Amino acid sequence: MKEIIIATKNAGKAREFAALFAKRGIEVKSLLDFPDVPDVEETGSTFAENAKLKAEAVCQRLQRPVIADDSGLAVDALGGRPGVHSARYAGEDKNDARNIAKLLHELDGVPMEKRTARFHCALAVAIPGRPTVIVEATCDGYIAEAPRGEGGFGYDPVFYLPERGKTMAEFSPEEKNAISHRAKALAKLNEQWDEIMAEKGRTE
Numbered sequence: 001m002k003e004i005i006i007a008t009k010n011a012g013k014a015r016e017f018a019a020l021f022a023k024r025g026i027e028v029k030s031l032l033d034f035p036d037v038p039d040v041e042e043t044g045s046t047f048a049e050n051a052k053l054k055a056e057a058v059c060q061r062l063q064r065p066v067i068a069d070d071s072g073l074a075v076d077a078l079g080g081r082p083g084v085h086s087a088r089y090a091g092e093d094k095n096d097a098r099n100i101a102k103l104l105h106e107l108d109g110v111p112m113e114k115r116t117a118r119f120h121c122a123l124a125v126a127i128p129g130r131p132t133v134i135v136e137a138t139c140d141g142y143i144a145e146a147p148r149g150e151g152g153f154g155y156d157p158v159f160y161l162p163e164r165g166k167t168m169a170e171f172s173p174e175e176k177n178a179i180s181h182r183a184k185a186l187a188k189l190n191e192q193w194d195e196i197m198a199e200k201g202r203t204e
């Protein structure tokens with residue numbers, strides 16, 4: 001297989017998948033390459049449900065194997081919010097800076113030791129005529145008191161990893177891809193990859 005479609009319009013995710021699949025010599029296309037594919041409503045209450053919805057809708061439309069990623073940030077002091085609403089936390093039009101500002105405001109006064117959080121990633125693989133496969137992974141950290149760093153996307157500037165002394169946005173792309181929730185989920189998929197892609201699902 002030389003190419004896989006990732007059912008995302010998020011350029012940050014598409015970039016990370018491109019780097020992660022490059023190691024296998026597989027080219028990644030995202031929905032930014034298929035502008036006619038309509039948005040899929042994320043009506044599920046879990047990351048796994050939303051990943052499945054996105055993968056199956058796009059697979060149905062394109063009749064090709066598709067991977068979808070539904071991901072987000074769960075903050076313990078906020079009872080798991082923003083969770084599945086991470087992308088649009090501060091309003092319908094997605095805006096990373098406003099999402100971060102809202103998060104920091106809600107955590108105002110919460111001491112560092114209580115600012116525990118985790119990124120969550122669910123990946124769904126949909127192949128025409130096959131049951132959808134789902135894997136999930138997380139990455140633990142803390143919410144910093146102020147943004148730091150220019151890399152990554154989303155909440156990365158406030159996601160602090162104490163063992164590295166850096167926010168996720170201060171990592172190089174390679175460092176993030178070595179430890180992220182997305183990389184860990186993809187590693188799980190990797191273990192099942194040959195089985196998932198065998199026979200009918202193969203695209204050349």
Ligand SMILES: O=c1[nH]c(=O)c2ncn([C@@H]3O[C@H](COP(=O)(O)OP(=O)(O)OP(=O)(O)O)[C@@H](O)[C@H]3O)c2[nH]1
Binds near residue numbers: 086152159
């Ligand atoms: O700092 C971050 N580093 C990450 O590695 C990360 N992964 C996810 N997120 C946040 O969670 C939302 C996903 O929501 P989401 O899965 O619905 O994606 P999305 O709507 O952006 O694109 P699509 O894939 O649905 O087209 C994103 O927008 C981000 O706010 C991240 N933040």
Ligand SMILES: [Mg+2]
Binds near residue numbers: 042087
């Ligand atoms: Mg989305």
